[in-house]
Amino acid sequence: MGGSAGSIRMAAVAATTSLPSSCNRRLISRTSWILRWVISMLTLDKQGVVREARVKVQLVPQIAHGPLQNVHAIVVHQTDSPTASGTIAGWRTGNRPDGAHFLIDKDGTTYQCVSLQQKCWHVGKIVSRCLLEKSCSKTESAWYDTATKRLRGHFSTLVQETHQHEKDKDYPDRYPVNEDSIGIEMVGNHIDDKTFETPAAEQQASLRWLVQELEATLHLLNTDVYRHSLISHKNPGEAAGAQW
Ligand SMILES: [Zn+2]
Secondary structure, eight states, rough: OOHHHHHHHHHHHHHHTTTTTOOHHHHHHHHHHHHHHHHOOBBOOTTTOOOOTEEEEEGGGGGGSBBOOOEEEEEEEEOBBBBBBHHHHHHHSSSOOOOEEEOOOOOEEEEEEOOTOOOOOOOOOOOOOOTTTOOOOOOHHHHHHHHHTTTTTTTHHHHHHHHHHHHHHOOTOOOOOOGEEEEEEEEOOOTTTTTOOOOOOOOOOHHHHHHHHHHHHHHHOOGGHHHHHHHBSSSSTTTOOOOO
């Protein structure tokens, strides 16, 4: 990350020193965005592990699933469990190969469990972004109409085929998947089939800090951060109360 930070820093300095008096607001905004990257980047070791006082490293190899080549997004989750220790213990048993890169306990303690260079299985099957945002082309609309009619009464097959269809698109035409996103879990239980408990203030503060640092480090925008419940077939309350 050192070389990248250095070149960004040089670009920021060049942009700042060469600003004419009539420079427009967009350039200033762009420059401050670049400076924010420089100022708040996570310190990472060569293995993609965060070396910061605020992050406790407890790697769980059982939930790391091969190289993560490109990161386009962050997905925020809630564990549906009462404690971080229970979640990590569950991940370590290997009975649940799904998991996430980071885990934020109720007191705000933040754990990194998987390297940023490794994939986690945390997203599952994604829904259609253009359908949800009502932005499908005619061709896309026709594909979904046909699939929905053909698979009436076979919901799980429709979910699977939609996921496969979406995966062939480039981000951000689709929602993020395991192959291009970082997962952050917040400890918290569901209340009913539509609701999760609201994250504690300490969790929210840690989430805000972590998201901001990851955005700066991985060159992501705030619009690249998603609630799991929005993009997949989940309890709609999951991470609904999370703020970043
Ligand atoms: Zn989730």
